[in-house]
Amino acid sequence: MIKRTTPHAEGVQPAPAEAAQSAPVEAAAAGQARRCLIVDDSRVMRAVSRRVVESLGYAVAEAENGQEALARCEAGGMPDLILLDWNMPIMTGIEFITALRAQPNGGGPKVVFCTTENDPTIVGRGIAAGADGFVTKPFDGQTLQARLQRLGAA
Numbered sequence: 043m044i045k046r047t048t049p050h051a052e053g054v055q056p057a058p059a060e061a062a063q064s065a066p067v068e069a070a071a072a073g074q075a076r077r078c079l080i081v082d083d084s085r086v087m088r089a090v091s092r093r094v095v096e097s098l099g100y101a102v103a104e105a106e107n108g109q110e111a112l113a114r115c116e117a118g119g120m121p122d123l124i125l126l127d128w129n130m131p132i133m134t135g136i137e138f139i140t141a142l143r144a145q146p147n148g149g150g151p152k153v154v155f156c157t158t159e160n161d162p163t164i165v166g167r168g169i170a171a172g173a174d175g176f177v178t179k180p181f182d183g184q185t186l187q188a189r190l191q192r193l194g195a196a
Contacts, residue, residue, distance in 0.1 A: 108138030
């Protein structure tokens with residue numbers, strides 16, 4: 043652990059990035075895990091994403107499409123973070139985020155599109171619909187964690 047000396051009475055404080063990274067883990071240890079909903083029709087992508095967000099202290103739920111995800115949000119309350127595929131059957135990612143943001147508490151979750159789409163027009167549509175960020179597939183755990191850190195969700 044990197045420590046730095048500060049003029050605080052405590053004397054030594056963790057570096058800011060390290061403190062932010064450990065916050066979800068500390069919350070989980072205190073029984074207050076943040077919740078993440080992973081929405082993707084690919085079981086493999088859900089598994090990759092799950093490993094990363096669980097390592098950050100999130101309790102994870104999964105959905106295979108936007109319709110299932112919206113039902114989970116309505117029935118179980120809004121998660122803190124949603125990792126969202128763009129192209130899915132039944133209800134696409136853009137349809138889901140539009141419906142989510144229209145919900146009374148739908149502005150709360152941070153939403154990150156995890157998609158093969160990298161066209162600036164597509165990214166712009168996602169941001170306009172309420173996405174907080176994008177990660178291009180395929181990605182590894184380090185890439186996803188870095189994106190979540192930049193959004194203050196790690």
